[in-house]
Amino acid sequence: MDYFSSNFKLGILGGGQLGKMLLTETQKFDIQTFVLDPSEEAPARFGCNFFYNDSFLEHDVVYEFGKLVDLLTVEIENVNLDALEKLESEGKLVYPSPKTLRIIQNKGRQKDFYVEHNIPTAPHRRFVDLYHIQKAVENNELEIPFVWKSAQGGYDGTGVKIVRSTLDLINLPDVECLAEALVPFKNELAVIVARNPKGEVKTYPVVEMEFHPEANQVEYVLCPARVSKKVSSKAQEVALQVSKAFNHVGLLAVEMFLTEDDEILVNEVAPRPHNSGHFSIEASYTSQFEQHLRAILDLPLGNPESKVAGVMVNLVGDENFSGPVVYQNIDKILAIDGVTPHIYGKRETRPFRKMGHVTIVNEDMKEARKIAEEVKNSIRVISKPVELEQETE
Amino acid sequence: MDYFSSNFKLGILGGGQLGKMLLTETQKFDIQTFVLDPSEEAPARFGCNFFYNDSFLEHDVVYEFGKLVDLLTVEIENVNLDALEKLESEGKLVYPSPKTLRIIQNKGRQKDFYVEHNIPTAPHRRFVDLYHIQKAVENNELEIPFVWKSAQGGYDGTGVKIVRSTLDLINLPDVECLAEALVPFKNELAVIVARNPKGEVKTYPVVEMEFHPEANQVEYVLCPARVSKKVSSKAQEVALQVSKAFNHVGLLAVEMFLTEDDEILVNEVAPRPHNSGHFSIEASYTSQFEQHLRAILDLPLGNPESKVAGVMVNLVGDENFSGPVVYQNIDKILAIDGVTPHIYGKRETRPFRKMGHVTIVNEDMKEARKIAEEVKNSIRVISKPVELEQETE
Numbered sequence: 106m107d108y109f110s111s112n113f114k115l116g117i118l119g120g121g122q123l124g125k126m127l128l129t130e131t132q133k134f135d136i137q138t139f140v141l142d143p144s145e146e147a148p149a150r151f152g153c154n155f156f157y158n159d160s161f162l163e164h165d166v167v168y169e170f171g172k173l174v175d176l177l178t179v180e181i182e183n184v185n186l187d188a189l190e191k192l193e194s195e196g197k198l199v200y201p202s203p204k205t206l207r208i209i210q211n212k213g214r215q216k217d218f219y220v221e222h223n224i225p226t227a228p229h230r231r232f233v234d235l236y237h238i239q240k241a242v243e244n245n246e247l248e249i250p251f252v253w254k255s256a257q258g259g260y261d262g263t264g265v266k267i268v269r270s271t272l273d274l275i276n277l278p279d280v281e282c283l284a285e286a287l288v289p290f291k292n293e294l295a296v297i298v299a300r301n302p303k304g305e306v307k308t309y310p311v312v313e314m315e316f317h318p319e320a321n322q323v324e325y326v327l328c329p330a331r332v333s334k335k336v337s338s339k340a341q342e343v344a345l346q347v348s349k350a351f352n353h354v355g356l357l358a359v360e361m362f363l364t365e366d367d368e369i370l371v372n373e374v375a376p377r378p379h380n381s382g383h384f385s386i387e388a389s390y391t392s393q394f395e396q397h398l399r400a401i402l403d404l405p406l407g408n409p410e411s412k413v414a415g416v417m418v419n420l421v422g423d424e425n426f427s428g429p430v431v432y433q434n435i436d437k438i439l440a441i442d443g444v445t446p447h448i449y450g451k452r453e454t455r456p457f458r459k460m461g462h463v464t465i466v467n468e469d470m471k472e473a474r475k476i477a478e479e480v481k482n483s484i485r486v487i488s489k490p491v492e493l494e495q496e497t498e
Numbered sequence: 499m500d501y502f503s504s505n506f507k508l509g510i511l512g513g514g515q516l517g518k519m520l521l522t523e524t525q526k527f528d529i530q531t532f533v534l535d536p537s538e539e540a541p542a543r544f545g546c547n548f549f550y551n552d553s554f555l556e557h558d559v560v561y562e563f564g565k566l567v568d569l570l571t572v573e574i575e576n577v578n579l580d581a582l583e584k585l586e587s588e589g590k591l592v593y594p595s596p597k598t599l600r601i602i603q604n605k606g607r608q609k610d611f612y613v614e615h616n617i618p619t620a621p622h623r624r625f626v627d628l629y630h631i632q633k634a635v636e637n638n639e640l641e642i643p644f645v646w647k648s649a650q651g652g653y654d655g656t657g658v659k660i661v662r663s664t665l666d667l668i669n670l671p672d673v674e675c676l677a678e679a680l681v682p683f684k685n686e687l688a689v690i691v692a693r694n695p696k697g698e699v700k701t702y703p704v705v706e707m708e709f710h711p712e713a714n715q716v717e718y719v720l721c722p723a724r725v726s727k728k729v730s731s732k733a734q735e736v737a738l739q740v741s742k743a744f745n746h747v748g749l750l751a752v753e754m755f756l757t758e759d760d761e762i763l764v765n766e767v768a769p770r771p772h773n774s775g776h777f778s779i780e781a782s783y784t785s786q787f788e789q790h791l792r793a794i795l796d797l798p799l800g801n802p803e804s805k806v807a808g809v810m811v812n813l814v815g816d817e818n819f820s821g822p823v824v825y826q827n828i829d830k831i832l833a834i835d836g837v838t839p840h841i842y843g844k845r846e847t848r849p850f851r852k853m854g855h856v857t858i859v860n861e862d863m864k865e866a867r868k869i870a871e872e873v874k875n876s877i878r879v880i881s882k883p884v885e886l887e888q889e890t891e
Contacts, residue, residue, distance in 0.1 A: 109825045109841045129522055132545055135843040152525055152545050390836050390859065405833035412805040412859070432502045440798035443783055448502045450528040466783065466805070 108402055110135045115402075116174030118161040119181035120147030122449040122459065123378050123394075126386070127180060128152035130395045136402075141170045148450040149180075164188045171197055178355065178401050180377055182206055183258070200302075200354040200401040201376035208351075209376060213256045213283045219371055222350040225343060226371045227362070228286045231256070235279040242274060247284055256281035288370060290362035293323075294330055295381035296344035297358045299396045299406050307396070307406040308345060309389070311337040312381050314360075325477050326417040327470065328384045336367055343369045351376075356397040358382060380419070380462075387445050387464045388415030413443075414470035416477040420446070420461035420486050422454035428488035430454040432461075438480045443467050446484075453488075460486050501795055503528045508795075509567030511554040512574035513540030515842040515852070516771050516787075519779070520573060521545035523788045529795075534563045541843040542573075557581045564590055571748065571794050573770055575599055576651070593695075593747040593794040594769035601744070602769060606649045606676045612764055615743040618736060619764045620755070621679045624649070628672040635667060640677055649674035681763060683755035686716075687723055688774035689737035690751045692789045692799050700789070700799040701738060702782070704730040705774050707753075718870050719810040720863065721777045729760055736762045744769075749790040751775060773812070773855075780838050780857045781808030806836075807863035809870040813839070813854035813879050815847035821881035823847040825854075831873045836860050839877075846881075853879050 107113060115131060117124050120142030128149055131138045140153040143160045150156045159166045161181070167188035171177050176198040177189065189203035208218050213231035220226065230247065232238040241247040249271065255264035255278065267287065268274060293314040300306045313330030314323045330337060344359040351357065351374075358379030360372040382393035391399075391407025399406050420432070429452060438444050448461040463480050467473035500506060508524060510517050513535030521542055524531045533546040536553045543549045552559045554574070560581035564570050569591040570582065582596035601611050606624035613619065623640065625631040634640040642664065648657035648671065660680065661667060686707040692700045706723035707716045723730060737752040744750065744767075751772030753765040775786035784792075784800025792799050815823070822845060831837050841854040856873050860866035 107824060109828060109839075110823050110843060110845055125525070129525065132518070132522065132843075133838075133840055135841040151547055154544055395838075399832065404829060407832070407838075408835040430503050431500060435502060436797055439792065439800070442801040445526075445788075445800075446502075447526050448528040450503060450525075452503055 108134065108136050108404075111137075113137060114139055114174040114176075116141070116170060116177045117149070117153070118167065118170075118177065118179040118184045120144070120149035120153075120156065121180060122148050122447075122461075123180035124149035125152060125449065126383075126447070127378065127394045127397065130392070130398050133395070134398070136398070139170065139174050141166070146452060151450075161185065168192060171199075176200065176401065178377075178397070179206070182209055182376065186210070198401075201357075202352075202354070205351045205353060205376055209374060211256050211281075212254050212373065213281065215373060216283060216285070218350070219347075222346070224347055224350060224371050225369055227252075227288045229283050231281075231283045233281055235274075235277055235282070238277075238282060238284060239274055241284070242271060250287045252285040252287050253277055254283050254285060256283060288362060288364055290364050290370075292330070292332065292363040293372070294332070294340050294361045294363055294369075295326075295358055295379070296340050296361070297356055297379065297382045297385075297393055297396075297409075298344050298348040298353070299356050299400045299409070300348050300353050301400045301406060302354050302403045305406050306345065306348065307409045308341045309382065309385065309393070309409040310411060311340045312384065314381065323380075323419065324481065325474070326381050326384060327474065328388060328411060328415045329470070331470070332363065336363060336369075339367075340369050343371060347371060347374060355401045356382070356393060380417075383447070383462050384415030384417045384464055384466075385409075385411075386447075387466045388413055413466045413468055414473045416465045416470075416473045418463045418465070418477050418481050419459060420448075420463060420484065422456055422458040422460055422486045424456040426486070426488040427455050428453060430460060431487050431489050433485040433487055434483045437483045438463065441465075441476055441479065443473070444476065444480060454486050501527065501529050501797075504530075506530060507532060507567040507569075509534070509563060509570045510542070510546070511560065511563075511570065511572040511577045513537070513542035513546075513549065514573060515541050515840075515854075516573035517542035518545060518842065519776075519840070520771065520787045520790065523785070523791050526788070527791070529791070532563070532567050534559070539845060544843075554578065561585060564592075569593065569794065571770075571790070572599070575602055575769065579603070591794075594750075595745075595747070598744045598746060598769055602767060604649050604674075605647050605766065606674065608766060609676060609678070611743070612740075615739070617740055617743060617764050618762055620645075620681045622676050624674075624676045626674055628667075628670055628675070631670075631675060631677060632667055634677075635664060643680045645678040645680050646670055647676050647678060649676060681755060681757055683757050683763075685723070685725065685756040686765070687725070687733050687754045687756055687762075688719075688751055688772070689733050689754070690749055690772060690775045690778075690786055690789075690802075691737050691741040691746070692749050692793045692802070693741050693746050694793045694799060695747050695796045698799050699738065699741065700802045701734045702775065702778065702786070702802040703804060704733045705777065707774065716773075716812065717874065718867070719774050719777060720867065721781060721804060721808045722863070724863070725756065729756060729762075732760075733762050736764060740764060740767060748794045749775070749786060773810075776840070776855050777808030777810045777857055777859075778802075778804075779840075780859045781806055806859045806861055807866045809858045809863075809866045811856045811858070811870050811874050812852060813841075813856060813877065815849055815851040815853055815879045817849040819879070819881040820848050821846060823853060824880050824882050826878040826880055827876045830876045831856065834858075834869055834872065836866070837869065837873060847879050 125148040171192040297309040315325040518541040564585040690702040
């Protein structure tokens with residue numbers, strides 16, 4: 106199959122920042138792209154060949170969009186799966202497969218899948234609604250504390266609560282959910298595995314998510330993770346096991362806990378390029394976005410190793426600002442060697458909205474980590490004062 | 499000034515591959531771009547915010563286009579300078595300045611400029627037309643052999659001829675020209691200098707253009723050049739001297755000869771991202787395209803040093819093929835570690851047309867150079883057989 110400067114058409118469901126960064130690679134290879142996103146202001150609206158401004162949750166929209174292209178991929182899991190299954194049954198190539206997406210979309214089903222495939226994961230129990238989980242606690246079938254997770258729709262830490270007392274149970278939403286054992290862990294790690302339809306597999310180095318000591322937010326993603334060779338080998342092995350279990354095509358980002366006993370437990374997966382792989386644009390021989398493209402197109406996979414150490418800092422909207430975005434002190438961070446901001450192209454900031462990220466690369470991880478802290482403490486994502494806005498508009 | 503996700507508008511004259519690769523960086527920073535190019539099929543037609551399909555040689559087109567934007571840059575030198583001068587005189591920011599472009603557009607004027615500024619360059623003499631250069635040879639004022647260069651419009655080696663006998667003189671075009679001493683040289687080198695309006699300057703490592711032993715064509719661009727520390731320091735110094743002499747803003751690629759006596763002679767310059775800097779996308783901390791953007795926007799310049807060694811191979815159309823392009827064996831080169839093809843997005847190949855390039859990076863230059871040869875010998879830019887074309891259309 107010819108992809109390069111040809112009539113081949115790649116469809117992408119979702120036009121967010123992941124779609125936008127994927128388009129950098131389709132442009133590099135001159136592969137025609139069709140993007141579907143409900144937002145007129147989607148970050149990926151430029152850079153694709155055709156932008157369709159409609160919903161990826163509507164069956165008929167996704168089905169008709171899919172018929173326009175030769176191969177479909179996603180940059181978001183929450184899409185209409187019935188349409189994707191219909192397209193796949195009619196012979197359309199869909200990577201990741203709707204079967205995998207269906208397992209992943211429901212966190213309970215996802216956990217069951219790990220258990221069925223002997224993939225290490227924290228013990229869990231599924232509940233159809235709030236009443237049943239409350240009942241289980243009442244009957245001493247479920248011990249407090251535990252981690253409550255909404256089965257569907259959680260994103261970036263929403264849909265997850267630690268239940269430490271029966272009081273915490275009252276305020277939970279009445280949805281399908283699961284209870285997971287609260288396992289003390291030292292580290293959150295992630296490994297991205299790429300697999301193409303031929304079955305070729307490449308595994309990125311293990312990355313470490315470093316959390317803010319107080320706020321429960323990832324502050325830095327570090328590659329390589331500061332763990333022993335033994336731990337990183339084990340983490341890569343587990344990630345490979347997950348990728349094989351799904352018979353996955355494309356990228357699979359596997360998020361894991363490293364317990365206090367150096368055990369690896371799979372937390373959850375994302376079947377696409379992932380925040381934990383953004384460092385790869387600057388640090389790796391093959392960026393995760395190029396790798397995803399190579400994988401779904403059944404091209405040979407690229408070298409996942411790193412040229413230099415990388416640290417990624419998310420740029421999220423300051424909690425006190427909403428409105429037209431301003432990136433304060435961006436010139437200060439640009440003056441530091443090895444610092445690359447990525448601005449996703451969202452015109453409006455909101456508290457904690459993901460507006461961009463900054464990658465810091467250096468031959469020395471310690472130095473990169475130090476600079477990352479400087480970056481984190483310098484740049485602020487705020488909004489324009491209203492007066493200024495009126496002047497310039 | 500706010501550039502990131504703001505109302506700031508950058509105009510780019512020319513929508514070729516250089517414009518396209520520049521857009522990767524404007525996208526990364528979410529800077530609004532307007533591109534002007536006469537070809538509907540220009541490689542940069544996607545990736546910009548607004549594409550204007552018109553001539554950059556027409557005064558009124560360039561002038562009106564310039565009025566739409568806040569800052570103008572070029573990805574090609576051969577644009578309407580009267581319009582740029584008018585825009586600049588009216589206060590519009592134009593980088594590189596039309597004054598510099600006017601000097602560079604005429605190779606005779608460019609050479610005079612080097613002499614006036616004590617920049618080492620091969621001795622030359624200017625002639626208004628063919629008659630006068632023939633006359634000078636006749637009168638023994640000009641000794642054969644020498645290098646004949648058309649004063650205007652030469653590109654990628656066209657407009658240059660070595661005159662070895664009076665017979666060679668007969669077939670030359672009747673245009674303004676110059677005669678340059680034929681200096682034996684060991685190497686062709688290039689250095690890219692970035693300078694912002696504040697006067698901050700950064701110099702990329704010296705690269706080496708390796709020529710095919712028989713065909714007079716650059717085969718590989720290597721960074722770093724395989725020359726002594728002394729030679730590379732001298733080359734960087736001369737490049738800096740040229741950048742200062744022009745008071746240049748943006749990138750300036752300075753092409754140089756290294757003579758057999760280890761002297762540096764400036765050949766010519768390009769006031770923009772340049773073929774000799776393509777390696778930087780994969781090999782450098784800051785790619786030449788991001789650096790050009792930082793420079794013209796008066797942002798702090800990025801680190802021009804390399805993470806790894808890089809070799810660049812141009813992908814030019816095979817001399818025996820014309821028509822819809824096919825990249826033969828691209829899957830073979832993708833299977834090699836550290837190999838990244840860039841496909842410019844030209845649908846039709848023609849003999850020697852620049853269709854893309856391939857970058858090879860490696861920790862070891864010898865290994866990179868070896869792989870580059872493998873790449874060069876594998877990939878071919880040909881056209882589809884006519885039958886196949888009919889089938890697929």
